[in-house]
Amino acid sequence: MKREWRMPLTILSIAIFALFIWWAQNHLNAYYIRVLSTAAIYIVAAVAYNLINGVTGQFSLGPNGFMALGGFTVALLVLPVSQKQIVYFLQPLIWPFNSFSLPQSLFIVALLLAGIVAAIGGIIIGFPTLRLKGDYLAIATFGFGEIIFVLANNLISITNGALGIKGIPEYSTLMWTWGWAIFSIIVVSNLAKSSYGRAMKAIREDEIAAEAMGINVFFHKMLAFTVSAFFAGVAGGLLATLITTVSPSLFMFTMTFNLLIIIVLGGLGSITGSAITAVLFAFLQELLRTVEAPIQLGPIHLPGVAGMRMVVFSLLLILAMLFYRRGLFGRKELSWDLILSIFERKGEGVGTTWKKEKMKLS
Amino acid sequence: MDIQSFIQQLLNGISLGSLYALIAIGYTMVYGILRLINFAHGDVFMLGTYFAFYLVMIFMLPWWLSATLAIALSAIVGMLIDRVAYRPLRSAPRISALITAVGVSFFLENAGIVVLGARPKGFPRPEFMSHTYNLGGAYITGVSIWVPVISVILLLVLFYVIYRTKIGMAMRAVATDMETTRLMGVDLDRVISYTFAIGSALAAAGGIMWACKYPQINPLMGIFPGWKAFTAAVVGGIGNILGATIGGLVIGIIEIMIVAFFPALSGYKDAFVFVILIIFLLVKPTGILGETLKEKV
Numbered sequence: 202m203k204r205e206w207r208m209p210l211t212i213l214s215i216a217i218f219a220l221f222i223w224w225a226q227n228h229l230n231a232y233y234i235r236v237l238s239t240a241a242i243y244i245v246a247a248v249a250y251n252l253i254n255g256v257t258g259q260f261s262l263g264p265n266g267f268m269a270l271g272g273f274t275v276a277l278l279v280l281p282v283s284q285k286q287i288v289y290f291l292q293p294l295i296w297p298f299n300s301f302s303l304p305q306s307l308f309i310v311a312l313l314l315a316g317i318v319a320a321i322g323g324i325i326i327g328f329p330t331l332r333l334k335g336d337y338l339a340i341a342t343f344g345f346g347e348i349i350f351v352l353a354n355n356l357i358s359i360t361n362g363a364l365g366i367k368g369i370p371e372y373s374t375l376m377w378t379w380g381w382a383i384f385s386i387i388v389v390s391n392l393a394k395s396s397y398g399r400a401m402k403a404i405r406e407d408e409i410a411a412e413a414m415g416i417n418v419f420f421h422k423m424l425a426f427t428v429s430a431f432f433a434g435v436a437g438g439l440l441a442t443l444i445t446t447v448s449p450s451l452f453m454f455t456m457t458f459n460l461l462i463i464i465v466l467g468g469l470g471s472i473t474g475s476a477i478t479a480v481l482f483a484f485l486q487e488l489l490r491t492v493e494a495p496i497q498l499g500p501i502h503l504p505g506v507a508g509m510r511m512v513v514f515s516l517l518l519i520l521a522m523l524f525y526r527r528g529l530f531g532r533k534e535l536s537w538d539l540i541l542s543i544f545e546r547k548g549e550g551v552g553t554t555w556k557k558e559k560m561k562l563s
Numbered sequence: 564m565d566i567q568s569f570i571q572q573l574l575n576g577i578s579l580g581s582l583y584a585l586i587a588i589g590y591t592m593v594y595g596i597l598r599l600i601n602f603a604h605g606d607v608f609m610l611g612t613y614f615a616f617y618l619v620m621i622f623m624l625p626w627w628l629s630a631t632l633a634i635a636l637s638a639i640v641g642m643l644i645d646r647v648a649y650r651p652l653r654s655a656p657r658i659s660a661l662i663t664a665v666g667v668s669f670f671l672e673n674a675g676i677v678v679l680g681a682r683p684k685g686f687p688r689p690e691f692m693s694h695t696y697n698l699g700g701a702y703i704t705g706v707s708i709w710v711p712v713i714s715v716i717l718l719l720v721l722f723y724v725i726y727r728t729k730i731g732m733a734m735r736a737v738a739t740d741m742e743t744t745r746l747m748g749v750d751l752d753r754v755i756s757y758t759f760a761i762g763s764a765l766a767a768a769g770g771i772m773w774a775c776k777y778p779q780i781n782p783l784m785g786i787f788p789g790w791k792a793f794t795a796a797v798v799g800g801i802g803n804i805l806g807a808t809i810g811g812l813v814i815g816i817i818e819i820m821i822v823a824f825f826p827a828l829s830g831y832k833d834a835f836v837f838v839i840l841i842i843f844l845l846v847k848p849t850g851i852l853g854e855t856l857k858e859k860v
Contacts, residue, residue, distance in 0.1 A: 329845040340793055347833070348834045348837045355830040454669075508677050508681070516670060
């Protein structure tokens with residue numbers, strides 16, 4: 202395909218998709234809107250997570266911690282002052298959050314701040330761990346997620362403890378969530394294609410060789426990790442204003458685990474792969490709710506088993522790692538060229554196959 | 564704080580620390596050989612306590628026999644995890660094995676919730692563990708005395724195995740240079756399998772004693788002890804068994820002392836371990852006893 206066609210085609214398809222989102226917001230019922238929004242939030246978080254795990258090859262287990270930072274930041278910023286007085290009945294909320302709240306027109310500021318707070322958290326974790334070779338990042342980020350849980354439960358005058366914060370205004374419309382989803386895909390895939398991204402991939406393949414080639418390994422790992430944390434924070438903020446409540450248990454390790462399944466099944470290193478599996482996963486998760494519900498098969502009554510879904514998901518992850526390690530897309534990206542090549546392959550006749558065979562032989 | 568209660572807290576810290584040490588050894592041995600963080604290790608620790616629980620409660624076996632059987636069963640589980648989940652990925656990129664390890668850990672936790680039930684169970688601790696002794700004015704529970712004693716015995720057995728037997732020699736050789744050891748005709752898979760067995764057995768022993776100390780068991784009980792034990796392994800110098808022991812004791816004593824001296828901070832005792840980890844990674848990433856790992860190109 203001609204190079205100059207790609208850009209207009211991409212813009213056109215985004216425009217058509219935007220129309221669909223606008224239609225969906227006004228015509229679909231609340232349940233479908235909720236599932237679609239969740240899918241978009243998964244995209245933001247998974248695409249960012251893939252940047253550090255898939256593109257840079259550094260094993261992080263931190264997204265739940267960063268999403269918690271973002272979620273609580275947005276909750277503190279946008280919760281109306283009157284609601285704050287109701288929610289914080291155990292201990293009053295600390296200054297300055299008790300005296301102001303951002304209006305809806307400044308929602309974007311709240312989201313950006315959520316991303317920045319999470320990115321600062323990322324720098325704090327990344328600085329000691331990413332200088333080192335080995336898997337210290339995994340163990341530090343895993344601990345970070347658990348520690349955020351402990352802190353959120355104990356810092357009652359900020360997070361309201363285990364009760365969490367309720368009554369957050371429902372600002373996350375489909376336009377917001379899908380807007381961020383598309384924005385994150387564009388930013389992360391362009392970053393992955395840039396010279397920075399090539400350096401990150403070099404680090405993934407061989408850290409020592411990359412260093413020998415003059416790549417600043419620490420800087421590029423840090424860049425990937427911070428950008429990843431930023432988008433995770435934004436995803437947390439979107440989630441908070443979608444379900445209108447945040448509590449420590451919302452951001453448990455299960456969140457990271459879901460994202461891990463998404464990026465593994467989509468293909469570690471494939472940004473568009475993660476985006477597609479994120480949507481599939483959001484719907485699959487809804488479908489699998491039936492597994493946990495009580496089932497009536499004629500005379501046989503099977504009681505619902507809570508937690509069965511996570512058993513299925515963890516088996517899925519292990520099996521995918523053992524037998525389907527490249528995932529849906531491997532490291533390829535969904536692009537116009539890829540779509541076109543599929544059509545071309547279908548359309549090719551005897552002649553072209555023969556030509557290809559001949560080329561292979563020569 | 565008077566001297567009696569200080570000694571009491573110190574013994575408490577040593578007993579908690581020796582449990583962390585027992586778990587940390589499993590992490591450090593596997594990491595030393597495979598460079599793999601075995602995330603499922605904390606869940607083997609959990610399974611060990613459940614094995615003992617069911618053997619005592621349902622099969623009505625005497626206490627010492629249940630504990631021994633539970634440890635043996637956990638060793639088999641550890642070997643199985645390696646055989647099923649890690650061995651097929653030996654030649655795959657390292658991140659694959661790590662992801663699988665997280666998957667196995669999550670599987671054991673959630674299968675535990677489904678099969679064993681999420682509600683905590685009361686662990687039947689034997690009399691000698693719950694008995695309170697009076698040592699010169701300091702009241703000390705049996706747990707604080709017996710846990711360190713049993714741990715030291717287990718450690719002596721471990722050191723004997725590692726430094727005096729053929730399989731121990733093979734383990735040390737594999738940890739030093741895997742390829743050369745393979746060329747010498749050592750069956751790598753067998754050595755790794757034994758490593759998992761020993762690590763899991765120690766974790767199960769730790770788990771059973773943990774349940775004697777905190778007699779509420781649930782399927783998620785392995786997460787925090789497991790993570791703290793890994794931190795202990797890093798603090799002591801990852802890959803070094805003596806280091807893991809020292810690291811475990813350090814973390815255990817600090818944790819108990821924080822709760823004892825600053826009761827207001829007791830809610831943050833888990834967060835404090837995290838601070839220790841970050842400080843060590845910043846200042847001395849090789850740990851107390853660790854030497855710099857040679858990077859192979």
